[in-house]
Amino acid sequence: MTNQASSRAVESVLDIARWAPSGDNAQPWSFRVRGGRDVEVLVRRTNPNIYEYRQGEPTLLSAGALLENMEIAAPAFGLKANWRFAGSADGIDHIDVHFSDADTISAPDLFGEILRRSVDRRPFKMRALTSEQKNRLAGALDQDIEIQWYESLPDRREIAALSGLATKVRLTIPETFAVHRGIVDWKNRHSEQGIPSRALGIDPLTLQLTRWSMGSWGRTQFMNALGAPTFASLQMDLLPGLFCGSYFAIRLKRHFDGPDAALVETLRAGQAIQRFWLMATQLGLVMQPCVAILAFWVYAAAGREFTASPKAQKIAHKLALGADAMFGRNEDIVFLGRTGWPRSTSQGRSTRLPLAQLMAR
Incomplete structure (x- = not known):
């Protein structure tokens, strides 16, 4: 060539x-x-x-x-x-x-x-994955990476409750307010840099209330006092958690041979997770990562004060205790998510910046 x-x-x-x-x-x-x-x-x-x-x-x-x-x-x-x-x-x-x-x-x-491949935050069909499908997904991972499935209704309900605790934390602390306000794209169905509001998985009325509340931290506090996080959690955690094929945890057998080796190990884990996600897409499945659960679990388990809110710290501690009971230790978990069969085509999705804008100058 x-x-x-x-x-x-x-x-x-x-x-x-x-x-x-x-x-x-x-x-x-x-x-x-x-x-x-x-x-x-x-x-x-x-x-x-x-x-x-x-x-x-x-x-x-x-x-x-x-x-x-x-x-x-x-x-x-x-x-x-x-x-x-x-x-x-x-x-x-x-x-x-x-x-x-x-x-x-x-x-x-x-x-x-x-x-x-994309993220789907909505409820899926309540249909289990077959053994063959789970084997194909597991086969996309490396030998030093394993997957655990949480398919039963009690497990899904418990993990949905943990996700609800994470939502109570992330919607009520000032440390996440600027993050959330900066990433939601209220204008576009497809967003080059952010998340379209239509892809958040909540109904139109809740979207409008959310948009209003994000106008200022004071508005957010007012809505929180009215119980907005509980209502949002119903749509963003409980219903999606119950209506899915399975939750799953992907674990990496870490070797800790130094910072550079650990970094390379994490990059290779990211490669494996991408193959897993692409295989799920090929099978007709959709996925949603559960980043908030893992983030607040890691902080609370380590005793880190990640927020100025004592109440949120207590909720995160409760989350960590529940996650420990459900998943075991968090140190080797690199990815939590849920997967299943979509009910319909998503109304919005994140796209990407043009390649020209990603070129270093």
């Missing part, structure tokens, strides 16, 4: 890879192309977002999903992608990706699912 052709192919790979998931659709990365076949990925992990627990582990998992997209997309354009972690400096993680010629041009099995 000529240099000009390889440059176009690399650009095409990056254009597909940018559809990786990231918390709040933040897309915390940029690309610097060097020559025709080398790309430096710069990952920003200094976001003060309260959901970035364990020194930004969610961002590293998202970066792993980005790298997996590159590896899956590359053969469709006649290339192979190999990456290595190149160190961190000034709050930026640097990852070098080298593209070489593939023997043939062929689209891998999961290639077509990259753009289709």
Whole structure:
């Protein structure tokens, strides 16, 4: 492949890879192309977002999903992608990706699912996954990663209750107010940088009340005093939790061979989670990560004061006790989520920034 052709192919790979998931659709990365076949990925992990627990582990998992997209997309354009972690400096993680010629041009099995994969926060059909489907999903993971399923109605109800506790925390503390106000896109059905309001999984009236309350912290406090978090939790936690195929926990057998090795381990876990998600999409399933449960569980279990609200700290402690009883220790859990069969097509979804805006300058 000529240099000009390889440059176009690399650009095409990056254009597909940018559809990786990231918390709040933040897309915390940029690309610097060097020559025709080398790309430096710069990952920003200094976001003060309260959901970035364990020194930004969610961002590293998202970066792993980005790298997996590159590896899956590359053969469709006649290339192979190999990456290595190149160190961190000034709050930026640097990852070098080298593209070489593939023997043939062929689209891998999961290639077509990259753009289709998305988050669905609504209730699903109350239909269980088959053993074959769960085996295919588990097969997408690495050998040092295992999955546990929580399918029974009592388990789903209990985890939905934990999610409700997380919602009571996240909707009532000032530390999340600015985050939530900054990520919701009230105008667009498809949002390049944020979450469309239609994709939040709540009804139109609640959306309007939420939009009004986000106008100021004082309004939010007023709505909270009226019990808004409990009503929101019914739509965002209880009903979705009951109406799904299963919750699941993905565990990584961590080796802790030093900070760089642990970081690479987390990136590879992100790759595996992305394959899992793409396989779910191929099977016709939809998914929703349960980031808030894990975030507040990690903080409370470590005794960290993550908020100025004593009441929210107590709720997080209660959440941690319940999560310990349900899942066991949190240290090796890298992903919690729920999956199932969609009832209908989503009315809105997050898209991505154009590739040109993701290029480092």
